[in-house]
Amino acid sequence: MTIDSTQVSAPTRSRRYAVSTFFALACLITWLIWLPGIAFSRGLIAWEPPASVHMLGSLGPGLAALILLSAEGGPAAVQAWLRRFVRWRVGLRWYVVVAAPVVMVAGLVALLSRLSGIAPALGPDMWLRVLGAVLFNLVLGGPLGEEGGWRGYALPRLQANRSPLSASLLLGLVWFVWHAPGLWDPRNPLGQPAVVPVYLLLVLAMSVLLAWLYNHTQGSLLLAVLLHATINMGGYAVPLFFPTTPASELAPYMTLVSLVYFALPILVALMVVITSARQAGGGK
Numbered sequence: 001m002t003i004d005s006t007q008v009s010a011p012t013r014s015r016r017y018a019v020s021t022f023f024a025l026a027c028l029i030t031w032l033i034w035l036p037g038i039a040f041s042r043g044l045i046a047w048e049p050p051a052s053v054h055m056l057g058s059l060g061p062g063l064a065a066l067i068l069l070s071a072e073g074g075p076a077a078v079q080a081w082l083r084r085f086v087r088w089r090v091g092l093r094w095y096v097v098v099a100a101p102v103v104m105v106a107g108l109v110a111l112l113s114r115l116s117g118i119a120p121a122l123g124p125d126m127w128l129r130v131l132g133a134v135l136f137n138l139v140l141g142g143p144l145g146e147e148g149g150w151r152g153y154a155l156p157r158l159q160a161n162r163s164p165l166s167a168s169l170l171l172g173l174v175w176f177v178w179h180a181p182g183l184w185d186p187r188n189p190l191g192q193p194a195v196v197p198v199y200l201l202l203v204l205a206m207s208v209l210l211a212w213l214y215n216h217t218q219g220s221l222l223l224a225v226l227l228h229a230t231i232n233m234g235g236y237a238v239p240l241f242f243p244t245t246p247a248s249e250l251a252p253y254m255t256l257v258s259l260v261y262f263a264l265p266i267l268v269a270l271m272v273v274i275t276s277a278r279q280a281g282g283g284k
Contacts (some may be wrong), residue, residue, distance in 0.1 A: 018072065019157045022064050022173050026149055031181050032059030041185045055140040061149025061178070068153065081152055085225070090217035091180045096225055097213060099199050101230035104264055107208075108234055108257055115253040120241035133240050134229060143228035150175060150207075151214045151224045164211055165273060172207030202262050205269035206231060212272050234261040 037054045039045045069077040109120050140143055152173060158167035176199075182198075183191035190199050209231075210224050217223045242250060 006018065018068060019154055022061075022068055022149065022153055023066065023178075025064035025092055026061040026185065028060075028177055029063055030057040030178060033060070038185050041187055042046070052140070053259075056144040058140060059145035059153075062145040062147075062152075063149075064210055065149040065153035081148070084152060084219050084221040085148070087218065087220040088222055090220050090223055094213065094217050094220075094223055095105075096228045098230055101227070101233060104261075105230075105233045105237050108261055109237055111252065111260065112238065112242075112253055112280060113256050115256070117249055118242065118245055118249065121243055122241075126241075129240060129243075133236060135166050137232055138166040138225065138229040138240035138258050141229075141232060143225045143232065147210075147224045147228055151210055151219075154212055155214060156219065159215075164215055165208070166206045166213035171202060175207055176203045179203065198259075198262050201266050205266040208269040208272060209265065212276070231265060 034054060034057045036045065036047070039046045065081065066078065069081055073080075112118075113120050152283060154171055154174075155167060159190045162170070182188055185191060185197060189195065206228070210227060213227055214220070214224050238250060238254070
C-alpha cells in the first residue's frame with residue numbers, strides 16, 4: 001500500500017543513524033524549552049514562563065534538521081533545504097487541498113453557532129483577526145518550525161527504505177511522542193485520558209496527509225507548512241470567532257464540535273490511503 005508512487009528520495013549523503021539522531025535532538029530541544037512551563041503547571045516551580053517561550057518549542061524539529069544538515073552537507077545542504085520552503089510551482093489543485101481545511105473550520109464555526117444559538121463575531125475586523133492569528137500560529141504555533149524537520153528532514157530518509165505509508169505512520173508516532181510532554185500539562189485539554197487516543201489518531205492522519213502532499217509536490221515544504229497551518233486553525237477558531245463569549249456558554253456543545261474536528265482529517269487520510277492503494281493495484 002502506498003500513498004503515492006512518486007517519492008522524494010533521501011539525500012545520498014544521509015548517514016545510517018541520521019533519523020534516530022534527528023528524533024532525539026528534536027525532542028531534546030523542544031522538551032528543554034517546554035519543561036519549565038510544565039513544571040509550573042504541576043506546581044513544581046513558582047515561576048511561570050511566558051507563553052511565547054513555550055511556543056518556541058515548536059522550533060525544535062526545524063532547528064534539529066538545520067544542525068544535522070549543516071553537519072552532513074554544509075551550506076549546500078542547508079540552501080537546498082531552504083529552497084524547498086519557497087517551492088510554490090506545484091499545481092493549482094494542491095493549493096485547493098491546502099485551502100480545504102478552511103472550509104472545515106467555517107463549517108465548525110457554523111455548527112457551533114447553530115447548536116449554541118450564539119452568532120460568531122463577523123464584523124469588519126474579522127479578516128484582520130483571522131490573518132493575524134494564522135500568521136502568528138504559522139510561525140510560532142508549529143507549522144514553520146515543525147515541517148522543516150518532520151517532512152523536510154525525516155520523511156525523505158524514512159522513505160528511502162520504507163513505503164510512504166509506513167514511513168508516514170512511523171513519523172506520526174514519533175510526532176505524537178514529541179507532543180507527549182505537553183499533554184502532561186493539566187491546562188492542555190488534549191491531555192485528558194479520553195482525548196489522548198483520539199489525538200493520536202489525528203496526529204497519524206495528519207502525518208499521512210502531509211506525506212501525501214509532500215510527495216505530490218516535489219517535496220514542497222511551503223505547501224506542507226500551509227496545510228499544517230490550515231488544519232491547526234480548528235484549534236483556535238472558537239476564541240477567534242467567539243471572542244467575547246464565556247467558555248461556559250459554549251462548553252455544552254464543544255464535545256460534538258471537537259469530535260467533528262478530529263474525525264474529518266482522519267476520514268480524509270483513510271480515503272487517501274484507500275484511493276492510493278487502489279491506484280497502485282490497478283497499475284500492476
